[in-house]
Structures are given as structure tokens and as C-alpha cells.
Amino acid sequence: MSDTVTRYHTATIDGLDVFYREAGDPARPTLLLLHGFPSSSHMFRELIAALADEYHLVAPDHIGFGQSAMPSVNQFTYSFDRLTEITEKLIEHLGLERFAIYIHDYGAPIGLRIASARPERITAIISQSGNAYTEGFTPFWDRLFAHAQDRAANEDEVREYFTPETTRWQYTHGVPADRLDRIAPETWQLDQAGLDRKGNDAVQLQLFWDYQFNLDGYPAFQEYFRTHQPPLLVTWGRNDEIFGAAGAEAFKRDLPDGEYHLLDAGHFALETHGDEIAGYIRDFLGRQEALR
Incomplete structure (x- = not known):
């Protein structure tokens, strides 16, 4: 079988099934793809196919998402610290020693914990709405931060x-009219099927509440940027109303030599601008390899 064909695997990590997609020759440079809410590694399916001829790609589903295990909130501590631990153990299981990370949404606090803890492993960072600065938060977050302060009073909002309308909105909002027909309906339908599983609402509510503690890590992430100057590629939807374009621009304070592209796209820019993003990645990572 060709190395460019995507393979689907499940590893046992801490007694839990962790699903991941993999393609490309492991001897080539590795790119670890970390998805966000409410999606899964499915969001990377076309990017994996586009890059597998030159890169080794690994895209896990976080616990509680996609095809990975979904223990109840009484069986598993749903926190970003714990999701990071699971991802770290998968990295060890796969024997990944050096790799670039692609961070989107929830993937950002997970990936940046990994990067700042072991900077020597990270060859580059690619951020698509992967926030690390308070400037990136939009009014979308107002009710989430209110929920962090008072869960009972704000849970209904x-x-x-978790509704189908909001899930679809995350895919379609901010997308130019001439690109809406690039979004396959099964994208939001698959995400919604995950949200609709019995008990998943409790999982997502717990992660919503825990998100507040990611902000405590921002100073350490930013210090990591300043100290280690990891190569950075930003491919961010400038019309994203979940993580706003100001969050992309904020990286310039600490990583002025990064490469910045604000695309005419929304939150799930890969769905509408996948070819452009794949091209930027291929060029960017190729230059990083040439410098080594």
C-alpha cells in the first residue's frame, strides 16, 4: 500500500482507545494535526491527502471526540491538562521525536502545552484559529466565560x-458566497452526531468550564515564543467570529518573523481554502527543512 494512503488506527492510552489518522512515510518530517471543537481529525482529511507525498501526518481524535473513547465525566477528568497528557502519551507511543504542530481551536492549548514543555521537539507551528492571546476572544466567548464563573446560571445559554444550527453556523459563517458550495454538509452533520451522543453534553460542558484555565497558560506560551522563536505559519480566517483575526495579529508581538496569512474565510478555513493552506504549508515547511 502506498505511503500516501491514509491509514486509520487505534492506540490504547491509559486504558482508553485513542483513534488517529496517519499517512506518509514516518521517515519524512512529521506534522501533528490537533483539531478543535466540535470536530475531530476528520477536519484534516483533505489536508492529509494533499501533503502525504512529502510529509508524515498524524491526526488524533481527542478523548470525547470523533472515534476516540468517550468515558463519562465520572470516569475521566475532562480538562485540557488531561487531554494534553493523553496526546503526549500517544506521541511517545508512536515514537515521534521531532515534529511540527498544526493547532486549531481546542488544539491550540493542547499543542502549546506540548511545545512549551519540550521546545526542542518542535520544528514549527502552524496556527489556524489556534489562539494564544486574549485579543483573539470575540463576543462568542461572553457566555462561555460567564459559564466559567457561574455554571448553573449560564448552562442553558x-x-x-450544541445545537445543529450553531454547528452549521461554525462552518458557514464568514464564508464568501462563492465558496459556500465547497463545504460538504456531512462536516457539520458528523460533528453534530458526536455532540448528540448520550452523555457528550456533560463532556462538552466540563471542557467549556475548564477552558478558563488555558488563559493562565498564555504567559508561559508567549514566553516560549519569545525565548525559542519557533517558526510560525498563520493561516487564519479573517472572518472568524469565534477566534477573531486580532488573535492572529497578536502573534506578531512575540514572533515578528512568522509568516501571516489572513484568508477570506471563517472558523473552518480548511473546508473552503484547503488548497491554499496546503500550498502555504508545503512552501513554509520546505523552507524550514532547507535551513536545517
Whole structure:
């Protein structure tokens, strides 16, 4: 079988099934793809196919998402620290020693914990709405931060983020009219099927609440940027109303030599601008390899 064909695997990590997609020759440079809410590694399916001829790609589903295990909130501590631990153990299981990370949404606090803890492993960072600065938060977050302060009083409003209407909105909002026909309906339908599983609402509510602690890590992430100057590629939807374009621009304070592209796209820019993003990545990572 060709190395460019995507393979689907499940590893046992801490007694839990962790699903991941893999393609490309492991001897080539590795790119670890970390998805966000409410998606899964499925969001990277076309990017994996586009890059597998030159890169080794690994895209896991976080616990509680996609095809990975979904223990109840009584069986598993749903926190970003714990999701990071699981991802770290998968990295060890796969024997990944050096790799670039692609961070999107929830993937950002996970990936940046990994990067700042072991900077020597990170060859580059690619951020698509992968936030690391308070400037990136939009009014979308107002009810989430209110929920962090008072869960009971704000739970009903937060639950609106689990509805089919909101899931579809995350894919379509900010997308130019001439690119809406690039978004396959099964994208949001698959995400919604994950949200609709019995018990998944409790999982997502717990992660919503825990998100507040990611902000405590921002100073350490930013210090990592300043100290280690990892190569950075930003491919961010400038019309994203979940993580706003100001969050992309903020990286310039600490990583002025990064490469910045604000695309005419929304939150899930890969769905509408996948070819452009793949091209930027191929050029960017190729230059990083040439410098080594």
C-alpha cells in the first residue's frame, strides 16, 4: 500500500482507545494535526491527502471526540491538562521525536502545552484559529466565560452551542458566497452526531468550564515564543467570529518573523481554502527543512 494512503488506527492510552489518522512515510518530517471543537481529525482529511507525498501526518481524535473513547465525566477528568497528557502519551507511543504542530481551536492549548514543555521537539507551528492571546476572544466567548464563573446560571445559554444550527453556523459563517458550495454538509452533520451522543453534553460542558484555565497558560506560551522563536505559519480566517483575526495579529508581538496569512474565510478555513493552506504549508515547511 502506498505511503500516501491514509491509514486509520487505534492506540490504547491509559486504558482508553485513542483513534488517529496517519499517512506518509514516518521517515519524512512529521506534522501533528490537533483539531478543535466540535470536530475531530476528520477536519484534516483533505489536508492529509494533499501533503502525504512529502510529509508524515498524524491526526488524533481527542478523548470525547470523533472515534476516540468517550468515558463519562465520572470516569475521566475532562480538562485540557488531561487531554494534553493523553496526546503526549500517544506521541511517545508512536515514537515521534521531532515534529511540527498544526493547532486549531481546542488544539491550540493542547499543542502549546506540548511545545512549551519540550521546545526542542518542535520544528514549527502552524496556527489556524489556534489562539494564544486574549485579543483573539470575540463576543462568542461572553457566555462561555460567564459559564466559567457561574455554571448553573449560564448552562442553558451555553447549551445553545450544541445545537445543529450553531454547528452549521461554525462552518458557514464568514464564508464568501462563492465558496459556500465547497463545504460538504456531512462536516457539520458528523460533528453534530458526536455532540448528540448520550452523555457528550456533560463532556462538552466540563471542557467549556475548564477552558478558563488555558488563559493562565498564555504567559508561559508567549514566553516560549519569545525565548525559542519557533517558526510560525498563520493561516487564519479573517472572518472568524469565534477566534477573531486580532488573535492572529497578536502573534506578531512575540514572533515578528512568522509568516501571516489572513484568508477570506471563517472558523473552518480548511473546508473552503484547503488548497491554499496546503500550498502555504508545503512552501513554509520546505523552507524550514532547507535551513536545517
